[in-house]
Amino acid sequence: MKKIKTDFAPRFRADKKHSGLQLMETFFQFNELDVSKEILSKMMNYAVKRNSWIHEDPAVIFQFHQSIRSLIRAGYLIMLKERKWAVNNQPEKISPLVLGLLSEKEYRNPLLVFKKAFREYTLKEFDYFMSGIVYFSMGVYENLPERNIVMPYIHTVKMLEAAHLILQRRRDKKMAETNSG
Template identity: 30%
Template sequence: MKKNKISFETNFWAHQELENPFEVIDAFFGSDSLSYYKQTLSEVVFYRSKDEVYKKECPGDVFFNYTAIRSFLRACSALQNKSKKWKVREIEAEQKSILSQASLTAEEYENPFIVFQNAFEEHSLTDFEFFLCEIIHLSLRPTIVEFDSDLLTPYIHVIKMLDASQLLLESQLEKIKITE
């Protein structure tokens, strides 16, 4: 039975369709920095409860960021199953820092794939895409709108996925050899 492969839809922001989740993460952070995406996401979440429009002077940036973050989330959903095939080489003690750990627990820092597994055990890709769409929609409204969905939990998971992805980029990955 053939698996249906999910499209990462990177052609909107990366100008080509990438098919490997690691390539998507690389292009995503090549487009902008971790701090930029965390700041942008925080601002969008903040503006969802203000009676001001986020980035009113340049709404095209909001759309561009939406498409990039959506592709990022799609790549993260594919990474949840990669821990069976890939592992992060152990980070030497002198390279470890509480600052580089960011929002990750010590266990997640050692194995960033846990972040993706936990996020997608709790929420589906559809849930994360709804979260992204909802916060963008609410942040672009000139009035405050009441909403009844949990936006905090997906936000925390996305922040952790950003940190875990950055760690994957900075770490050396090695393919797990299957012995029979």
């Protein structure tokens, strides 16, 4: 009898069917921004604590891990296309509550978040980071993560916020076009 190997690795293609924006939209159809940031924060907190583990269902953590990997890849695809997502370049002051972790410059052009993140870390390093916080948050381990996981965490949260902002601006643009035309 012939052995059949099942490949569980997610597919990463950059065709029209799987564009970066489509991947982002899919992510936010199943995950809310605030809930995603909260889960990521919980995972990070438990990953650096000794003698404790996250009390979420492992299936939820695995699904979130796969979703966030997809979102990071979506950001990478968008960054490669070099499109501007700036809304206005006027020097008006933006409320700090609206910004989240983003700077004013990043808020005006969310693509900068992805450019900076992928200038500092590769897709493989973000995968390593996500796998590491999943691993260390799911059990009690003597050792802590061997690398600095704070900066990839901050970049990931900023990518969540930037992706949400890009989609919100895209929806607003479509609504404005629909209402004016």
